[in-house]
Amino acid sequence: MTFLRDPKRLIATIVAGVAGLLVLIDFAGPVPGVSALAQIMLDWAALVAALALVIGVVNVTGHHIGRVARRSADWKYSLILLAAMVIVIVAGTLFPLQNPDGSLTFPSSLIEQPVRLVFRAVYTPLASSLLALLTFFSLSAALRAVRRRTGDALVIVTVALVVLIAASLPQLERAPVVADGVRWLSDYVVLAGARGLLIGAAIGALVAGVRLLLGFDQPYLDR
Amino acid sequence: MSQDVIVNIIAALLTLMVLSRVAGDNPLFRVAQYLFVGASLGLAFVVAYHQVLRPAALALLNGSMTAVWFYGVPLLLGVLLLPRITGEQRLSWLANIPLALVFGVGGALAIGGAIIGTLLPQIRDTARPLTGGPEHIAGMVVLIVGTVLTLASFYYTATPESRSGRIVKGAAAVGHWLIMVAFGFFFAGALQSYLSALVERVNFVLATVRGLFGA
Numbered sequence: 001m002t003f004l005r006d007p008k009r010l011i012a013t014i015v016a017g018v019a020g021l022l023v024l025i026d027f028a029g030p031v032p033g034v035s036a037l038a039q040i041m042l043d044w045a046a047l048v049a050a051l052a053l054v055i056g057v058v059n060v061t062g063h064h065i066g067r068v069a070r071r072s073a074d075w076k077y078s079l080i081l082l083a084a085m086v087i088v089i090v091a092g093t094l095f096p097l098q099n100p101d102g103s104l105t106f107p108s109s110l111i112e113q114p115v116r117l118v119f120r121a122v123y124t125p126l127a128s129s130l131l132a133l134l135t136f137f138s139l140s141a142a143l144r145a146v147r148r149r150t151g152d153a154l155v156i157v158t159v160a161l162v163v164l165i166a167a168s169l170p171q172l173e174r175a176p177v178v179a180d181g182v183r184w185l186s187d188y189v190v191l192a193g194a195r196g197l198l199i200g201a202a203i204g205a206l207v208a209g210v211r212l213l214l215g216f217d218q219p220y221l222d223r
Numbered sequence: 224m225s226q227d228v229i230v231n232i233i234a235a236l237l238t239l240m241v242l243s244r245v246a247g248d249n250p251l252f253r254v255a256q257y258l259f260v261g262a263s264l265g266l267a268f269v270v271a272y273h274q275v276l277r278p279a280a281l282a283l284l285n286g287s288m289t290a291v292w293f294y295g296v297p298l299l300l301g302v303l304l305l306p307r308i309t310g311e312q313r314l315s316w317l318a319n320i321p322l323a324l325v326f327g328v329g330g331a332l333a334i335g336g337a338i339i340g341t342l343l344p345q346i347r348d349t350a351r352p353l354t355g356g357p358e359h360i361a362g363m364v365v366l367i368v369g370t371v372l373t374l375a376s377f378y379y380t381a382t383p384e385s386r387s388g389r390i391v392k393g394a395a396a397v398g399h400w401l402i403m404v405a406f407g408f409f410f411a412g413a414l415q416s417y418l419s420a421l422v423e424r425v426n427f428v429l430a431t432v433r434g435l436f437g438a
Contacts, residue, residue, distance in 0.1 A: 126262065
């Protein structure tokens with residue numbers, strides 16, 4: 001516990017512990033004074049997280065401006081990134097919109113026309129195309145896994161293949177043994193594995209949270 | 224040309240640029256990639272601006288003490304984050320305080336969420352009474368035993384030489400295969416989603432091309 005001797009680290013550890021404890025007590029049940037404080041902590045954390053995101057955006061912008069200024073390798077791509085970012089920010093915050101009375105105003109929410117247009121023309125097609133591209137990457141990963149012939153990979157790919165065949169052949173619905181078998185497997189065997197994973201992950205999150213609040217783990221400290 | 228047609232042409236071109244990655248890494252895909260990152264960063268900023276920053280700034284401009292308490296303090300804490308991104312690291316420790324607040328609240332939410340959102344509902348659903356037909360009862364037994372066996376594969380602290388250690392090791396081996404079967408199902412589900420997205424994208428490009436040529 002070297003941080004106890006370092007006031008700079010001690011303050012941060014106390015802030016994390018106290019803020020976390022207030023929110024945790026509020027989880028257990030409504031305690032009048034604590035509930036209000038916990039709500040304030042939640043609001044503050046949300047605002048600080050939003051500011052951290054903005055600072056992150058500023059940091060990325062600075063990095064790419066540096067790449068363009070130095071004419072580093074692939075600087076033209078950085079220029080595209082910066083241009084896309086500026087266009088979206090301008091469309092979402094500074095684009096002048098005309099009111100019914102003819103006066104001009106800035107966008108006041110995310111549902112204003114300029115952001116929606118950018119979303120429809122650029123963001124949605126790119127996001128769903130990248131998702132579609134994962135078809136090829138997944139299939140290629142499955143093929144490579146099968147070539148390695150490990151037991152785990154063979155089980156995963158075989159089960160996936162059976163499920164895909166069962167889902168793509170509606171005729172199998174008429175063969176009750178196969179359809180019911182796959183359904184039973186999905187409802188109980190797969191659920192057992194998924195539930196074990198979920199409970200294991202939840203216990204992991206619980207332990208990580210307790211360690212963080214008690215000051216054993218301090219991911220918020222600088223190095 | 225109407226706005227909708229222009230939007231559709233841009234969307235179709237971007238789709239083709241992304242899908243061109245199938246032929247290998249190429250400049251068109253990389254343009255699309257950087258465009259996506261730029262647009263995502265811009266959207267993240269716009270969301271933060273409309274949902275948090277603008278309301279906070281407007282409330283602060285009203286000048287009430289409550290607004291200063293609710294919004295002024297976290298804004299000040301946010302300013303403390305700045306030394307972390309500057310080259311000068313002497314004041315970097317100041318950023319520890321706002322980050323500690325975020326991590327502390329996040330840790331508490333993770334604990335609460337894990338207990339109330341996952342552990343209690345999952346355990347309650349697993350411990351249901353054994354009723355219904357024989358296949359349902361058999362399924363429930365498989366579900367309970369399978370969950371315990373899967374959990375055994377996360378148990379790393381048993382001594383392998385001891386009797387209990389050998390039991391845990393055996394249970395963990397069965398649990399491991401159950402996890403692999405679950406992964407197979409998840410993989411198939413993910414592949415179906417990706418395929419649906421691919422079909423939708425291809426149909427969209429075809430419809431746009433047909434619309435352009437009036438077919």
